[in-house]
Amino acid sequence: LAAWLVLSLSLLGETGAENMCGDPPGAPSHSVAAPQLSPEERLSPHMPESLLCDSCHAIAFQIEEQLRKAEGKVGKKALKESDYIEVLERSCSQDWESYGVLELDGEKRLAGPGLSRQQPLSVLVSGGPWPGRLSKLCHGYVGEQGEAQIYGAHRRGPAALRQLLCHGDKGPCAGRKHSPDRPKALQNEL
Numbered sequence: 001l002a003a004w005l006v007l008s009l010s011l012l013g014e015t016g017a018e019n020m021c022g023d024p025p026g027a028p029s030h031s032v033a034a035p036q037l038s039p040e041e042r043l044s045p046h047m048p049e050s051l052l053c054d055s056c057h058a059i060a061f062q063i064e065e066q067l068r069k070a071e072g073k074v075g076k077k078a079l080k081e082s083d084y085i086e087v088l089e090r091s092c093s094q095d096w097e098s099y100g101v102l103e104l105d106g107e108k109r110l111a112g113p114g115l116s117r118q119q120p121l122s123v124l125v126s127g128g129p130w131p132g133r134l135s136k137l138c139h140g141y142v143g144e145q146g147e148a149q150i151y152g153a154h155r156r157g158p159a160a161l162r163q164l165l166c167h168g169d170k171g172p173c174a175g176r177k178h179s180p181d182r183p184k185a186l187q188n189e190l
Contacts, residue, residue: 037101041108047133051101052172054110058099059092059138060162061114066091067154084151092138096131141165 041048047055070079070087079087099112109115110130142150145164153164166173 037108041101042129045129045133045136047137048108050108051110052137053166054115055134055137056141056166056172057162058110058112058114058134059141060158060165062094062138063088063091063150063165064154064158064161065114067151078155079151081148085147088142088147088150092135092142094135096134097127099130099134100127101130 038048066087067079067084070083071077074083099110099115101108102111103109149164150161153161165171168174
């Protein structure tokens with residue numbers, strides 16, 4: 001499995017030339033290692049339990065964005081059932097390549113659009129199993145909740161959609177208000 005390493009900072013360390021980038025001589029260099037992934041994190045077809053809540057927030061964000069764009073094309077009116085079903089399918093079937101794992105304060109976290117936990121200097125491991133896992137989870141949420149219920153939550157606002165998918169009684173973020181620290185596993189992901 002190939003993984004892309006993306007640096008959030010354009011330069012790592014010194015170049016060896018003094019003041020080349022405006023840094024004072026002797027400025028400390030910085031290095032950041034890629035997160036060390038366990039065999040489960042690298043090889044399992046399922047999203048690791050510790051990343052389920054972050055994954056749910058990413059999925060809710062993507063669904064919200066796709067539904068908002070579709071409604072924008074029809075003048076913010078409610079979509080027809082066939083239209084929102086198509087949008088939900090497209091949301092879950094996207095490539096998910098902009099998501100990956102990074103390590104923050106010794107803890108692995110999912111990072112990407114809609115997820116706020118990022119550091120100015122970090123290494124993001126994306127590609128590999130992460131896009132497939134997110135797609136599978138997204139389809140699972142749509143199957144469990146149903147398209148009509150998801151669309152109804154979207155119409156009530158982003159917080160209602162996150163509540164439905166992520167923070168309900170059986171959601172991976174149950175018992176947490178916003179971005180949780182310790183997510184719970186979904187029963188079907190064990």
